Amino acid sequence: MDKILISGNWACGEAAIRAGCRFYAGYPITPQNELTEYMAEHMRQAENGTFIQAESEIAAVNMVLGASAAGARAMTSSSSPGISLKQEGISALAADELPAVIVNMMRGGPGLGNILPSQGDYYQATRGGGHGDYRTIVLAPASVQELADLTMEAFDLADAYRNPVMILGDGMTGQMMEPVVFGKPRPRRYSEKYVLKGCGAGKSRFVRGLILDALRMEEHNWKLVRKYNVIAQKEVRFETFRTDNAKLVIIAYGIAARIAKGAINRLRDSGYRVGLIRPITLWPFPAQILRDTAERIGNFLVFEMSTGQMLDDVKLALDGRARVSFYGRPGGVVPTPAELAKAIVQEYQR
Amino acid sequence: MKKVFARPTSLKDTPFHYCAGCGHSITHRLICDAVDQLGIRGITIGVPPAGCAVLAYNYFDFDMLEAPHGRGCAVATGIKRTLPDRVVFSYQGDGDLAAIGTAETFHAANRGENITVIFINNAVYGMTGGQMAPTTLLGMTSTTSPPGRSAPLDGHPIRMSEILARLDGTAYIERCAVNSPQNILRAGRAIRKAFQYQMDGAGFTLIEVLSQCPTNWKMTAAESCRWVDEVMAKTFPVGVIKDIGKGEKHAD
Numbered sequence: 001m002d003k004i005l006i007s008g009n010w011a012c013g014e015a016a017i018r019a020g021c022r023f024y025a026g027y028p029i030t031p032q033n034e035l036t037e038y039m040a041e042h043m044r045q046a047e048n049g050t051f052i053q054a055e056s057e058i059a060a061v062n063m064v065l066g067a068s069a070a071g072a073r074a075m076t077s078s079s080s081p082g083i084s085l086k087q088e089g090i091s092a093l094a095a096d097e098l099p100a101v102i103v104n105m106m107r108g109g110p111g112l113g114n115i116l117p118s119q120g121d122y123y124q125a126t127r128g129g130g131h132g133d134y135r136t137i138v139l140a141p142a143s144v145q146e147l148a149d150l151t152m153e154a155f156d157l158a159d160a161y162r163n164p165v166m167i168l169g170d171g172m173t174g175q176m177m178e179p180v181v182f183g184k185p186r187p188r189r190y191s192e193k194y195v196l197k198g199c200g201a202g203k204s205r206f207v208r209g210l211i212l213d214a215l216r217m218e219e220h221n222w223k224l225v226r227k228y229n230v231i232a233q234k235e236v237r238f239e240t241f242r243t244d245n246a247k248l249v250i251i252a253y254g255i256a257a258r259i260a261k262g263a264i265n266r267l268r269d270s271g272y273r274v275g276l277i278r279p280i281t282l283w284p285f286p287a288q289i290l291r292d293t294a295e296r297i298g299n300f301l302v303f304e305m306s307t308g309q310m311l312d313d314v315k316l317a318l319d320g321r322a323r324v325s326f327y328g329r330p331g332g333v334v335p336t337p338a339e340l341a342k343a344i345v346q347e348y349q350r
Numbered sequence: 351m352k353k354v355f356a357r358p359t360s361l362k363d364t365p366f367h368y369c370a371g372c373g374h375s376i377t378h379r380l381i382c383d384a385v386d387q388l389g390i391r392g393i394t395i396g397v398p399p400a401g402c403a404v405l406a407y408n409y410f411d412f413d414m415l416e417a418p419h420g421r422g423c424a425v426a427t428g429i430k431r432t433l434p435d436r437v438v439f440s441y442q443g444d445g446d447l448a449a450i451g452t453a454e455t456f457h458a459a460n461r462g463e464n465i466t467v468i469f470i471n472n473a474v475y476g477m478t479g480g481q482m483a484p485t486t487l488l489g490m491t492s493t494t495s496p497p498g499r500s501a502p503l504d505g506h507p508i509r510m511s512e513i514l515a516r517l518d519g520t521a522y523i524e525r526c527a528v529n530s531p532q533n534i535l536r537a538g539r540a541i542r543k544a545f546q547y548q549m550d551g552a553g554f555t556l557i558e559v560l561s562q563c564p565t566n567w568k569m570t571a572a573e574s575c576r577w578v579d580e581v582m583a584k585t586f587p588v589g590v591i592k593d594i595g596k597g598e599k600h601a602d
């Protein structure tokens with residue numbers, strides 16, 4: 001396989017098409033426009049590929065809902081404000097148990113905010129985001145290569161659990177260019193029995209989220225929870241970096257973890273024993289590795305490009321087992337490794 | 351003996367939950383008649399709305415996919431683009447289609463999506479208890495226009511069919527009523543023709559149905575049928591609004 005230099009947004013689009021995605025609907029918003037444009041250029045060349053520039057993010061996610069029910073591997077993408085609009089549809093996908101991939105290249109917020117890289121949508125992504133008791137699997141790539149790999153994997157996970165999967169990147173992951181080797185997609189494994197394609201001579205089916213009877217609605221909720229519990233058990237992904245003999249461990253995801261690696265390499269050169277745990281799945285959150293690490297190391301620093309959202313999950317996971325401090329840069333600020341290193345040294349001394 | 355009337359086979363043998371005299375149940379039967387006559391039960395996929403027809407899948411005996419409130423045309427677009435040889439229709443009330451879902455409806459029509467919309471205009475939000483709809487007539491009372499709809503304060507009743515007919519993507523739009531045997535027969539023919547147009551690839555088709563809601567109009571069933579002719583049809587005149595003339599050979 002050839003190595004090519006490609007932007008994150010393009011790599012995501014290319015990986016999706018290679019993974020067999022044949023339906024894409026989106027609405028322009030920076031910093032993910034290159035993904036929509038890539039799909040416009042390439043999706044209609046793929047066999048049976050559909051590209052629609054929708055009238056809104058709401059329409060786009062509902063087109064994906066229809067396409068997914070009809071059996072297509074389907075995807076939509078946006079950035080923060082547009083992802084807010086998609087929440088009703090994501091909730092419907094989860095309720096109906098339909099697979100779909102939703103990409104969020106986060107930008108600064110709240111409100112219109114700005115178009116710079118940010119990580120302010122962690123709560124929205126990991127807590128369901130829309131209404132009702134549901135979960136989306138959330139994957140956080142830290143490089144263009146990983147974005148391409150996780151995009152392919154997202155479709156498999158969505159099919160396996162019949163659940164929406166979100167790729168949570170940011171303006172930088174989407175727009176930076178890096179070398180990528182596209183992996184080999186796995187053949188699709190999705191039972192025809194879930195596809196709504198007209199009942200033929202057989203029994204008709206309906207796909208719906210409406211369950212008026214309280215006890216049956218409750219049973220559906222518990223059924224979803226049983227599925228989420230399997231996901232939480234089987235699909236946790238994370239990376240550890242230079243944590244052996246560390247005295248302080250940084251927890252960071254996505255592009256913030258890349259910055260953290262730069263800071264850690266510098267600090268290690270000057271004798272500081274620091275390491276990194278990088279959650280790759282934000283939901284399910286890799287709580288166990290944090291608890292295991294806390295048996296050896298008592299000092300954790302959470303670094304996010306937000307005012308502190310994943311911080312809650314770290315505290316929940318550690319449950320008082322270790323000291324947790326926080327360094328955050330919201331609003332589209334991307335701190336340098338040197339800035340982060342300064343913050344780390346302060347906590348390291350304590 | 352010749353059988354001249356029967357329950358359509360694509361209509362499940364389940365009692366309707368609709369109020370007595372409601373236009374929804376009549377329209378359901380007309381849709382099933384059309385599906386049976388065209389022999390398309392096995393390739394039809396319907397999209398029910400949020401609204402009084404939210405349980406439509408309990409009655410229609412073909413595949414159905416629920417849409418969030420107002421998103422029927424977007425959901426139907428996703429299905430139809432994925433399965434172009436299926437007959438796909440969305441079924442939507444006036445709040446669903448002409449308020450919260452205006453954008454989805456308008457743009458699906460403008461793209462000329464090859465789908466059919468059955469648009470139930472009962473001039474109120476039925477399911478949520480009789481609030482003002484975009485189609486509520488001027489002066490008409492509702493729970494959110496208690497003194498009557500006021501043009502300067504509440505705006506005007508929207509004639510969606512006429513608006514959509516101006517878009518180049520639409521192929522066939524007709525406004526019908528289900529308040530008399532004659533109108534019911536005509537509405538049935540219109541629905542069949544719309545499906546036929548879709549099967550011929552003509553583009554976006556929409557049948558608006560002036561539909562009695564005796565409960566929220568606070569009338570008897572008989573009164574509501576008369577009210578459609580005497581009052582409602584003055585704002586929403588029935589008839590063909592647009593017909594590009596494709597698929598005519600199949601329609602009667």
Ligand SMILES: Cc1ncc(C[n+]2csc(CCOP(=O)(O)OP(=O)(O)O)c2C)c(N)n1
Binds near residue numbers: 443
């Ligand atoms: C996002 C959202 N907003 C509001 C509702 C509540 N709701 C359900 S049906 C409906 C309107 C129904 O009116 P209409 O579309 O005219 O259909 P009818 O019931 O009269 O057939 C509303 C507002 C909802 N389900 N979802």
Ligand code: SF4
Binds near residue numbers: 371373374477564565
């Ligand atoms: S409230 Fe009106 S629209 Fe709804 S079922 Fe009753 S009569 Fe029909």
